[in-house]
Amino acid sequence: MIDSTHPRPLPHAGGEKNEALPQAGATDVLGHAREAIAKGSKSFALASQLFDPVTRDRAMLLYAWCRHCDDVIDGQVLGEGRNDDSRPPAERLAEVEAMTEAALAGRPQGHPAYFALAQVVAECAIPAHYARDLVEGFRIDMEERPFRTFDDTLAYCYHVAGCVGVMMAIVMGVSPDDKAVLDRASDLGIAFQLNNIARDVVEDSMNSRRYIPDDWLASVDLSPTSFAFPPHRRQLARLVARLVFAAEEYEASAAWGTAALPWRSAWAVLAAARIYGDIGRKVRDLGAPGLDSRVVTSRGEKLRALAAALPAALMRKSSHPLPGPARAGLWTMPG
Numbered sequence: 001m002i003d004s005t006h007p008r009p010l011p012h013a014g015g016e017k018n019e020a021l022p023q024a025g026a027t028d029v030l031g032h033a034r035e036a037i038a039k040g041s042k043s044f045a046l047a048s049q050l051f052d053p054v055t056r057d058r059a060m061l062l063y064a065w066c067r068h069c070d071d072v073i074d075g076q077v078l079g080e081g082r083n084d085d086s087r088p089p090a091e092r093l094a095e096v097e098a099m100t101e102a103a104l105a106g107r108p109q110g111h112p113a114y115f116a117l118a119q120v121v122a123e124c125a126i127p128a129h130y131a132r133d134l135v136e137g138f139r140i141d142m143e144e145r146p147f148r149t150f151d152d153t154l155a156y157c158y159h160v161a162g163c164v165g166v167m168m169a170i171v172m173g174v175s176p177d178d179k180a181v182l183d184r185a186s187d188l189g190i191a192f193q194l195n196n197i198a199r200d201v202v203e204d205s206m207n208s209r210r211y212i213p214d215d216w217l218a219s220v221d222l223s224p225t226s227f228a229f230p231p232h233r234r235q236l237a238r239l240v241a242r243l244v245f246a247a248e249e250y251e252a253s254a255a256w257g258t259a260a261l262p263w264r265s266a267w268a269v270l271a272a273a274r275i276y277g278d279i280g281r282k283v284r285d286l287g288a289p290g291l292d293s294r295v296v297t298s299r300g301e302k303l304r305a306l307a308a309a310l311p312a313a314l315m316r317k318s319s320h321p322l323p324g325p326a327r328a329g330l331w332t333m334p335g
Contacts, residue, residue: 029119030057032112033064043275046302050268051172058124058171061116065103066134066164068113069096073138089142097135104128126170129335133163147213150246154331156211157193158186162333165189169257172265179335180323184257186333187250188273194247195280198240202228202291212239233288240291244280249330251277256324258316267306267313274305 037045037060044063048056072092075085085092099114108118120126137159147153162185169185170176197204197211204210205228217227220235227236251273258266278297283290297305312319 029115033060036064047272061120065113065117157190161193162186162189181260188254191247191250198243237288244284270309271306
């Protein structure tokens with residue numbers, strides 16, 4: 001069980017350290033990563049300040065790759081606006097996949113984000129299949145796969161966020177072999193994504209994306225093609241509330257993994273969980289009117305979440321001792 005102030009150095013994922021990884025320009029790679037998180041996610045940027053310096057830099061390297069891939073797939077710049085990339089989605093995905101594979105092989109090229117991925121994978125021995133799982137999440141979106149049941153939604157949440165939670169846990173020092181703790185890390189990523197889906201349900205529908213499953217829509221007499229129209233806001237709000245209640249279950253499960261983390265990492269994780277959880281709870285509490293505009297949390301609310309998470313982090317081993325209760329009924333990542 002890990003409880004050091006600074007994460008230990010880890011071997012390269014392939015065994016021996018890959019000496020082919022470029023050393024020149026490493027500061028530029030990290031500088032780009034820091035800029036990406038500062039502009040791309042105020043919530044994550046704030047929570048990341050709680051990490052020890054080594055973990056913070058590694059988390060930023062991983063974030064930079066995730067952010068860049070998402071931007072390429074969505075044709076955006078740091079999650080906003082539109083870029084000038086007019087290629088079809090399949091071509092953009094093929095680029096992300098090829099460049100990611102090169103980085104995982106220790107031969108990064110192109111955008112600094114791929115050098116960032118190569119560096120953090122080498123330093124933290126992150127198994128390559130977790131990065132590939134994220135790329136598969138982009139493929140699910142590109143192919144517009146159907147979401148027939150909530151299990152389909154949860155599987156998607158794993159591929160776009162749960163696997164990122166797992167990689168972040170490894171960055172924080174959790175062994176890649178500690179599946180029990182990594183399952184909890186996946187739970188937190190799934191909770192984050194469920195809250196994102198709840199917040200963005202109308203906006204996503206305008207972009208022809210729908211993550212609420214068919215059987216949920218049928219339960220309140222909504223159609224997959226018109227569920228987000230204004231006359232249906234009350235029924236849709238009921239489903240959004242279900243999403244947020246489900247997110248709370250995964251958030252609660254994730255807390256049982258924090259005992260395996262250094263206290264500063266646990267503080268960051270618990271703070272982020274509160275920040276994202278509060279977004280979902282705010283959407284749920286607002287009901288139908290909360291679907292008409294994007295719900296955000298203020299800086300003051302974020303700071304209060306950070307303060308509230310500190311005692312929870314300090315008491316984590318007594319309040320949430322490992323291995324914790326069984327994850328009965330929760331979706332579990334493959335492997």
